[in-house]
Amino acid sequence: MKDDRDAIFQSIEKALKTTEKRTPLPEYEESDCVALPRLSKASNWDNFAHNFSAVSGRPLDSVASLIAFFKTEEATFGYCDPALRETLGQTLEANGLTMAYEFDRQHIDDYHFGITRASAAIAETGTVMLTDGDTSDRLAALAPWIHIAVLESSDGLLRTVGDAIRLFGREPN
């Protein structure tokens, strides 16, 4: 409400008028808030894999290991981003998995897994980063009990949370 907006700004301005000495924005190095012990391994992938495992994630570095994982989970049917159909979906189909390339929200309980693309991965925290632009369907990444995030290039492996924040650019979400 406009009246509320005016009232709030007036109240803030009145309060700050009496604040003679205001705290400056401190200068600091981004490295001040990086958890260096979490980056002690040789590569971003090694650090990511270690930190991702620590939060119950499963770092997989080959299609074969993904197929083996699906077998242990008895997962046979899932959604796959159509952009990954040729590079991944068809291989999975050749190994006996049934893939859907359109996500049907009326049947979300039928999907054993959802495969979407990751925009980046953060080594420091073992985090996978998804964006609206790179994720074919947010619901497909959320609703199935298993989510597979595919990082197509090692260029997407970032070192720190700060590196990831810089990457947002104009991406809304």
Place this chain on the structure above:
Amino acid sequence: MSVSSQPIDRYAGNLSARTRQSVIHSAALTTGQRVTILNQDYPEPDELRKLAGQIKQHTIEHLDSYLQQAEASLTTAGATVHFASDAQSARETILEILRKEKATRVVKSKSMATEEVGLNPFLEENGVETVETDLGEFIIQIDDDHPSHIVRPIIHKNRSEVAASFEREGLGDYNEDPETITRRARRHLRAKYLASDAGITGANFVSAESGRLVIVTNEGNARFSMAPNRLHIALVGIEKIIPRDQDLAVFLNLLGRSATAQQLSVYTQFINGPKARVQPSGPETMHVVFLDNGRSSNLAGPNREILRCIRCGACQNVCPVYRQASGHAYRAVYGGPIGAVLSPLLAGPDFPQYADLPKASSLCGACQEVCPVNIPIPDLLLRLRAKGKEEAPLKPDPLPMAPFGKLATSPKLWRTSMTASKAMNYLPLTLMPVKPLKEWLALRTLPKWQGGEFRKWMRTRPNRKESPGS
């Protein structure tokens, strides 16, 4: 024998041993884990807390410009920005948005701001189905209860109570297994998500620079509250702003570790406007409601440091009083040390109702030591005690505090009573028909009364300096 009649003491006194144990166990566990993870990851975690405190202090002392910047950034990003001076305005603004968008089914992720304004009951009264999707908040909702902790709303409940609630609500047979409980809740909530028209969230931070809202959860429920529907409404306290995107790294690293001893919360959403055009799932419309509700009026006061708070709950976990009393003892949305400061301040003219809360502290200082934004909570508690003395003087009990108060405030009466009470040395106290006195004397021997001896010594000691009061 109780000499206090303060509400918080009475509540704590009546707390069941089982509830107290639940609170103590969970709070103590997280406190220990927090120390471990911070010291493992940073050589000087205190320096990081102080840095975050300075950034937030700077922000609140420049809130006029940062709030304006955040409003402009959000508008550019395609969100509609609203302002709500108080709880009523916030409730009505949100209802109006829902009505305009013809939304009658809402899913909500955990938000203390919505709790503060009493949003859920208001929406329900106005025909909007409102479902909490955070597991703890969902349990609070089905039990018609209130959160007793900022981060762990059901810290006061144990798993058998939760299992009984699920059985009562028809969510499955009695089962205490946490994984089973979680799966049942998820199954129930998935249908609610998909049928919803709107998602309501809070926000942990808002970057003034970009307008990005940051919402953290451990269950993914904030994203699930947005992905299936067309409308997102965020209710955000005006103090949640931080200057730049780059500052988010400082706060996210501290928030997860302070709140739940995690290096980062499991799901961290960065929301900067409605969904991208290419994205099939997600809100096409986004509204942000900035809430004042007493915050700006505290900006000029001596307690403005409290507006740095990022709602991690670390001060609650570490506080010996909170552990014994639990969150409900504070009778307000915010309990523990942060609540003992924030609740009386946000109460405005109702301050006297909460004037006992700042006294619920031993002033041990642990709350400041764990605070990720280094709020000097003990200092604020002392300032509020002084305010309470002025604005809400405590009425003493008739016995024994009322007569004691008279004696202690009159030097003449005090002197006389000190000497006259020597008669106690000759009275058969154990035979007196006063139950508390009898019980006390059954366990202890009352020392000989020596009232007045110190004053006598002061008067007659060598090298005594004359003073007007002697």
